[in-house]
Amino acid sequence: MDACFQFDLQVDVNGEEVFVVDKRIISLYSGKINKLLSKSKDVGCCLKVIFHDFPGGAANFELVTRFCYNRGRVNINPCNISNLTVAADFMEMNKFVAGTENLCEQTEKSLEEIKYWTWSDLLVALKQCENLLPGAISLTILDKFLDSLVGKVVSSCETSPCPSTSSPESYGFRLSCETRSSESLKNSCFRATWWFEDLIPLNIQVIKMLIRSMLSRNLDNGIISKFLLYYQKSRFGSALTGEKVEIIEAIVEMLCSLDMTCVSYKSLFEVLRFGLNLNVSQCCRDKLEGMIGLLLDRATLDNLLVPSPARRCYLYDVDLVLRFLKSFLGEGVGCVPLSRLKKVVRLMDLYLVEIAPDPHLKPSKFLAVIRTIPDSARDSSDEVYHAANLYLEVHSGLCEEQKMKICSGLNYEKLSSEAINHLARNANFPSQFAAQALILQQQRLESLLQHTDEAVSTDLPSTLSETAHKGRKGESSQQIVLYAKKLSLSDESKKLRAHLQNMQWRASELEKFCRRMQIQMTKMMRSRLSSHGRNAKSVPKICS
Template identity: 25%
Template structure:
């Protein structure tokens, strides 16, 4: 194409496309070509042009201009066109009305004033990014974008609203956004990371509202990481490394303010960071942001997969511990403490039903739940509920293992209803039941002591109660001794035949219960009860 009758024809191959150019026409527009021909009129320019990065479409525009044809400029081709004309020296110093000045004028008048056109131009610069930066085009685009974002941050997309009602929050428009929807615009998240990172960093430096920046960062992660992994396909090593680089970069860019993103979305980013084996600094950064607003989390958010452990240890206990530490170090609202305590109790109950949950893992979670509950001085009924569920689902545990699980319980800080249930709970080890009964005795004694203090002249009725209390104390001690003997007997047997009295039948007998096999005839308060729907009791 563009063949001339001149004997000075130059043949150039760009990619798979062949160009036939006139040396004199090209030299009249290009200072670089003119200088080479001046040194050697027979110089082969093919090697020179091959060293200049350009695609065939861009080189065709240059060739058309040199041969006097019209050049159709657009946002999609203007950046590589400016870079190539700059490399060839097609400026006003060499020739009036040259290609470089025309292209720059188009760039300034048609591209920079429009957000959409800037995004299109930047996308076209991916293959020649180094030249784009050297020429100064990227800085010009960057300054224009920052100015537009400061004037109207909605160019970055709507901020993600944190809903207090539906719980999840998420990337969805509110009613006002749907009613007054802006015209469609190019999305910043379509740019590659090497372009997106400096743009967002500069916007942060110029204090573009952080809620808009945070929303853009989450959408970028959703586009380049979450959506790519939605099918749970095995990623290649290159793809995995690329996504790891993305999540680590986004964590550094993400502002640290509270409530810029819903807690659930932060947990989502943390899970992908764990799955992609991102750096500890990246994971810790997400943990800090989550910890600052842990009171907004849901139970499912805490189900963070463990990394580098066997299958049976599927929950990252240390991660949850670090998040709790951040929360208590940055929060001072009593209502938030109560919310997190309830969250940990619900989480304990959720994982307690997992048949694969190891006893050490459960105990660690129970201890964290205990610490959270002690902060706002709440009762421990929720923790007892989780322990009861764990014992029910893991009935194979030995008596010693059950005692280890129950060690975290403090019956002094359980409600009366929970203690009553524990006293009749066949899943609890005998030693624990005795402790519950003993605590009930102490509570009753303290209640009577306070009543006696309030009344200077106690009546005969109170004296009778005291006598009964002393009798009960003796009976509890005898019961503890009998339970100890029974436990020794059980440990010496391999199995107890079904026909013999069970341990709990023996306990009922000690309390003077009827041995009738008809449940309607039993006159014992230890009759089995179903779990209370209120809190599992």
């Protein structure tokens, strides 16, 4: 090779810069340049080559020329290996040159030493790859960097596991102080998450590949979810709106690939709020809402009180909660464990009470929340009654038909005696529902009295038992007559209300009588047990 160079070839690199180089030297190492020059008929004049997509731009082309002018020698390190690899591939620098290895061979050998690289070396190389994305960098070299990086993360987590990774909600430590001190636990947790901050500068495309590699290595899903949420919060500070949308959508997609029991439920709601404010795609929202819905039994009331969308007058986004419920119930109540279902029922009852005072909430939405939970899942309808009462009190201007629809969501069979008594005096409810509740209360009392009669009839004097039974039967007949009269007086609301109050008093008297009977029965049974050994015979005194 000549000591002096002839600068007879112009190379325009991506419109950034034009290099004037010796075509003989460059073509000696570059198969691509050699092919281009062999096609040219103007051998004597100064030629020009234009590259529109040279990887790494002008700075990277300069690296290649230095390699050529330095007779095929170059110092390959983590700071330039990515650039040299893609440039060598682009320029087809795999030609055999006497006495030297071509650039492709040299970069491949350097990559074989990756297992000896430090953590900092890997981060530098990854950052170089990131600048070459998309398309320019070979996925093979990127996969090697990621695999080596993840290997170091997995190794550190295996040697110093963080006990908090099994807890999806926080970094709280649950092990007993008798086994490990809180200080050692904090240190252990730090060792499991030490790498979080170092990976924040990587863009979301590299993070997606990184997470796939972590999952393939079975890294703890709890650690991965914490990292993703930490990454999202850290990057949002300096990101533009478009970047934030891209990050949120990618984070949701990656969280979907994790074990949901390892994901913080509180954090999912935080991501949802970000997503709603950023107007992410409908597909992203559906995935996020589906994840939240599947774990609805973990939610708190505060989680569900999401403000209504913009330009909506009602307070809370009830439609969102209905979608959560639909996702939670899935194919039906029978597919959900009873313990989880009961938690959601209690949560929904609290939610009903919270949204009931909203003056802009439509009856159809309020009723939809009641009916989405199957009635068979509720042990008691008292909270639903409380919520319905609040709703009717605030929405006093509802027509009779609308009030009837709200009341139809109540299962009166599952109301307690206290709730029924309250309903009988409740002017917010239509009169016929108050009457219906009282009839149900009387039926309960009749059933209870009948049961009591059967239990104590053999222990009471026949005349006393018959008298008491007739008295109760007569009282019941009188009440049923009153109910019939009351139901026929729908246009005389005041008179009907008086009848209802009278019936309530009579029902209360029946309850008191029943309680006295139960007390006497208990005393009688105790007396029998105490006298059984002495063969004593006595008749308890019931009337006082």
